[in-house]
Structure formats: structure tokens, C-alpha cells
Amino acid sequence: MTMDRRGFVRGMCLGGLATFALPAVRFAQVPGDGRLVFLLLRGGVDGLAALVPAHDPAYARARRGLALPDEALTDLDGRFALGPGLEPLAQLWNRDELLAVHALAIPYRSRSHFDSQAVLETGLDVPSGAADGWLNRLLGVMGGEARGVAVAAGMPRSLTGPASVSTWSPTRLGSVGGAYLDRLALLYRRDRELHDRFEAALQMKELAGDEGDAMGSRGTGLAARYAAVMDATARFLAQSDGPNVAAVEFSGWDTHAAQGGADGPLARRLGGLAQALADFPERMGDRWRDTTVVVMTEFGRTVAVNGSGGTDHGTGGAAFVLGPRVRRSMVVADWPGLADGELFEGRDVRPTLDTRALLKGVLAGTFDLTAGQADRVFPESGGVQGRYDLMI
């Protein structure tokens, strides 16, 4: 361990509250050329604000104060439209690299963030305190060299499990020399639980190199933050010996109040996200052709606006799949409708597609998995037919 580690103390001098910790990005390596980014939007994105069923005659009445006017929308297929902020995704749509999915839900009915995220991240059909994450299970199913690397601010549930996984974040808190790290490695070698993790951190430091230290030193706004994290993700995934799977997450989508309309807070947040996603293919370079990005959230939100100009926890929601491996751009929605009698429990979008069915299709398309392998990533899901028709 003799590489030159040029670090520097930064952020000690960052003033104010503007920068909360960078959202997390974590990587894990599996063999093959495929690259997968699982982008989790924690908090429950309002699917009806992201992917608008403009054709639904019940839309305006059901949404009440949050119904969006046509001019705020970017039409996709004459039925559904991208909500305000998401315009940049139209580039991907026009290149046949976008699936826009609606009325999607986890297989478990709960309006708890905690339960719903647990189900989405473990890939099971009920919340389980102990279960590992489905991305980690994916590494096991793929077999081979499951070397862990990371761009991170923590380890998400989706990546926990027996396969060794790393984390990385652009945060550097001090300059450390090779001899010091060698001695620490010696100490960590005796710690059963932490040994692998410290080794992974050393590997990751090497993979990031000096330039890694400068990543993320961007602006402090939301859009800059999203861009920095997605850029770092691309940097690792694009390397030929880089990781194959990345888990990324952004929180702050729990819009109980004043979520706003065409240029409101939610639209601005979606705008930052969409721009980072639209710039991602170029950052990936040649490797983009092997890459799929899945954007998901734990649940949709109530159809009607609540008493505070926001929406409460709901059920069916929207998701997006980006990448050249999608068969063609399309809206994937067995649309249940928003008329009074059609809502789930009288308030939410009725789910018609299981998150696991979508993910199985994505995995098969990205990593050339068989249906049998995809089933193993999601235990007890044999009865859930994968959507293998969506990807090439």
C-alpha cells in the first residue's frame, strides 16, 4: 500500500446547513459487461405528479388542487405525460431508452415508509427485519468475483448480505499516509466483522485515485448534489474493471405539504433529478450501451390533495427504467383509472404491476439472467411472472 494519497481537509470550512450529507451510492461487482444502477427515491414520490395520466377523464377531478394543466406536461404517448421538471427525460424517450411505468407497487400493502422500503429493498413479499437485500442476492446468483467497491454514504438495505460489498463517498476528512493505513489495516485484520470492510475501503480508495478526492466538490444545491452523485456513479461504473451494480438513493420525497404545481418544490426536485439522469449516459461513455438505470420509490401517494396542499402515503406509484437495453420507449401501465370506484381503498392508485415483475425483466435484460436466476433474486416470487418483454 504505497500509493500516494493526496487528501485534503475540506468541508471543515463549509458553512451553513445547506449541505446535508451527500446521498449514498454503493457499488458491487459481478462478472459480465452489464451495469445496473438501482436509484431509490426514499419518502414516496408522488407518481401522479411524475407520470401524469392526462388522458384519464377522472384525472382533474380526482386530483383536485394538484391537477396540472396540459401546458405544464410533456406528452409521451398521447395518454401519459412527464410531469413538470422531468422534461429532460424526453431526450431518453426520443432515443428509445425510456420505460415509464405506472400503477406499480411492492407486493405488500402498508403505508409505512419503513415497511415499504424494507419490502422493496429485500425483494421479499413481506417486511422482514433480518432479510438481506436483493441486490446482494443478485451478486450471489451471478456468482464469480463479487468484489465489493463503493461510492457511498452508508450501506443501504438493498446491498446488505453475504456478498462483500463496498461503499464510497466523495467525503474526505483528512490526509492519511500509506504507513498509517497499513498499520490500521493490521489492526483491522483482527476484527472479524470489520476486517473485510476496511479492506474494501482501501481498495476503493485506490480505484478512485486522486481525482476521486475532488469529486463531489460542486455546488451545494439540490441539482448539484444529484449531479455530483450521478457523476461519481458513472465514474466507477464506466471503468472496465469497475463494479456492475450500484445502489444510489436520494431522500426528501415525502411531500405531505405544499408540494406545488408546475414550478413548485416537487417539480424543482424532479427537475434536478431528471437533469442528472439525462446527463448520465454521456458520463458513462461507451459503457452506457450495457447500462440500465432503474428509478423506484417505496410507494405512490394519495390521489387527492390533502388538507395542506400535499399528499399522504399511498399505494400504486410510478417508476422509470433508462438505458439502451430497453426494447423501445413506452409507457408500461395496465392503467386502473382514477374514477371513484377504481381507487384502492377509495384513495390510492390501484396497483396492477408488482415491482418484482419489473425488476426481473430488468435483470434479465441487463445481465442476461435466465428466468430461473431472476426468480432466485426474489425468493417466493415464483408466482410473479417477470416482464421479460420490456428489454432486449
Added chain:
Amino acid sequence: MEAPVNPQTRAVRALNRFGLGARAGEASTLGDPKGWLLDQLEDPPPSVVGDVPDEDEVWVRIGAFRERQRARDREGAQEAGRRMRELYRREARLLLDTRVTTERPFVERLVAFWSNHLCISVGATAVVAPLAGLYERQAVRPHVLGRFEEMVLASVRHPAMLVYLDNFRSIGPDSAAARLVRQNRNRELGLNENYARELLELHTLGLDGGYGQGDVEELARLLTGWTVPSLLPWRRAQLERMGRDGSGARGPGSQRGPGRGDGDESEPGFAFLSVLHDPGEKAVLAGRYGEGQAEGERAIRDLCRHPATADFVAGKLARHFLSEEPAARDVEALASVFRATGGDLSAVAARLVELETAWDPDTRLFRTPQDWLVAVLRAVHHDEAPDRATGVLRQLRHTVWAPDAPRGYPDGARSWADPDSLMNRAELARSLAGQAPRDDLRPERLLSVLELSGDDPLPALVHDETIGARERLALVLGGPAFQWR
């Protein structure tokens, strides 16, 4: 595990497991470790060191911010927002100073635990920031050695919580205000069920506590009217007029909450406004409730006394202080004290100390970033937190009073011991060791703050004088042993 090298193992365990980290040499001064912990529970409620912001100042700054917002003065609002965040930074800094210097570290751990259990987050919305320190000082600290339900009720009434989980703007669909607005302006005002759901799921019964969507909505109805009038879009006179016009028979527009009460028209803080309260019967679990603030209080007390609450809270305490996967009998031991004493948190804390698991050398818990940083500062005898401490915690993803979600910050190695975080601690340890006062540069003294097994290579490294003293100090603070307690 090999024989421990430190003869003061139980004292070290008391200082680290239940406290905020041993100081060099402190273990040999403790006497009876258990007694040292129990004595801490005897004193009055724990307070913050230093000069905390005045409550009036908090409201003045919030008022200035709201006024700039209403005037649509973007720049002015930004400046007012900065002045609000200043108060947050001062409070966060004083909290860290308190943790670094306290002689009752067990009680400060309890403050942190309960504050996180009933968390608010300054990341949510601008107005929470200046209220965050006030919240912990007013709603949490007075009750950490008192009764659980008093703490929960104090949090329900606190503006920080009412704002954070949106209850201040949850309006009864059949309240006088809603009916009037519907009639005059054809607009709907209604419930916001955010707080009611989290009160059930996160603060009292727990996720498996046996409630349903109907209970969430009924509890939300009960809690309508628990608000912060100065943050509502109506002036007080308008609210009172609504009370008269919408329902003349329903009495006065508001009942003052406890706390400030000098009747000033512009008075900030909590109040129960009956014009916003949903009339009629409400059913939450087995309870039936009527109208008004007292009925809401009764419902919350019932939730706090529900057997599921004891189980939920006991499990969480056990995971925090005993083991990431605590034994069922330990959880039950805590739950039964909770139930038998009506939620006496001092008695529950005392029971925790008596559980043998806490003292078992084979159990260990991973320090959260906040607790690791505080332990570092205590170990090297700092008498206050350095200026950069709050910023460092942000980078370690453990900003003071700013969890991502109402669940609060998690516990455990699974959440905090990822590779990058270990590297960040290694970097920070080196950097802090580089700034340690020269007097503190005796790294070998720091071996006394750790539980080490006989074959650990750390003592040899720490005594190796071919390595610089600051680097040896960093090896203690950044090495694996210091990450656990």
C-alpha cells in the same frame, strides 16, 4: 476472547457502553461502576451547558422570516433563514459541548436516545431549525428521568414537532373553519395524517402494534386543532371570526396551551384551536373519544400505556444499549418495568444497568458517528467541541437533529460500519490527532479507555516510539477497538 489487558474492564464498560466514552485514566477513579451509573439517575433533569438562545429570540427570528416570506421578499427571507439557522448552530454546538464535558454521560445518552426516538429534523423545513434545540430542552430533557407519557405529550404540544410532522396544518374536514372556507370560497381544508401515523408507528405502539388505517385517520381527527397559530396563514382575529361564524355554539376560538400564556394576540407557540378541530366521536383502537384538547390528551396517554408501546420501546432500548439482536428475556425485563411503573423512564434505565448482557465482554455495539466523535474528544480531554464538530458530523451523515426520516437515526454496525465510513473515521482520527494539544500526546494513556483482548497488536504499536506520537494517537482513535463500546 483472550483475557482482558485492562483490569478496570467493568469500569471501562460502564463509561463506554452507557456513557459517552472514557477519559484517559478515568476508569480507575470510578469505584463501583454500577453505582456510578445509578447515581446519575438520581439528580435533577439534565441541562445544557453554556448560554442557550432565549425562547423569545427564537420566535422573533421566526416571525421575521415569516414576514419576509409573506412579503415575497426572497433575499430578505434568505437572510432571515440564515439568522434562524444561526440559532440551530449555536444549539447544536452547545449540545456537543455538553456531551463532551458532562459528568452524567449516562443521562446524556438517555437524552440522545429519547430525542432520537421522538425526533424532529432541521432538514425538513426552515422553521424547524431554530426550534430544534428548544425542542430537546423543553420536551425531552425534563422527562428523560420522568414519565414516558409526559415526554410524548410535551412533544405533541411542541411547535417543532407540530411543524415537522405537519400537524399544525391538519384541519378537521367538518371543523368550523373548514365549513366556512368550503361555503365562502369553495375550497377544501382537510386532514394531514402524517403525524398521527408516525405517533402510532414510531413513537408509541410500533409498526406491529396492531393499529390500522382507520386508527390513523381517527387519531388525525383527534389531533386537529393542535397547532401553532402564528404559523398558520390566518391572523388570530380571522380565526376567532371563523369560530363565531362557523359555529357560534362551539365556544371560544381557542384554548391556550401550557407554556407561555400571557394572552398576547401575537403570542407564538402552541395552542389548541377548536375552530380547526374535527367535531364528533373518534375511535382509536379500543378507545372512544370526544371533542377537544383533553380528549386528544386522553387518547395519547392511552397509546403510551398500551402494552405494545412497552414492548416497542423496550426493544429499541435493548438494541441501543445491550445488543443489536437482544435476547427476548432482556426485552421483556425492560418492558415489564415499563408497564409496572407506568412508563417511569428512570426505573427502566436502572433496570437496563442491572441486565448482565450489558456487562458481558462478548457483546459489543458499534459507536454511531456522533458518539464516536464525542468519545474521541472526551478521550483526549477536550473541554469543548471544536468549531468544526457540527460540520464533521454532517459529513459523517450524522448531523445533529437532522435525520432523513421521522424514524430517526438508526443504530448498529449494519447502518454505520460501511467501508467508506471506516475510512472517514481513520482520516478524521489522523486529523484530530494532528491538532491535539501537546500535553495530551501520551497515546499509551489512551489504552485505558479500551477493552482490549490480550493478543491485540494495538498496545505494541502504541508503545512503538519509532512511530510519531500523533500517529500513534490516531491509531488508537481510528482503529477498530475504539469503534465499539
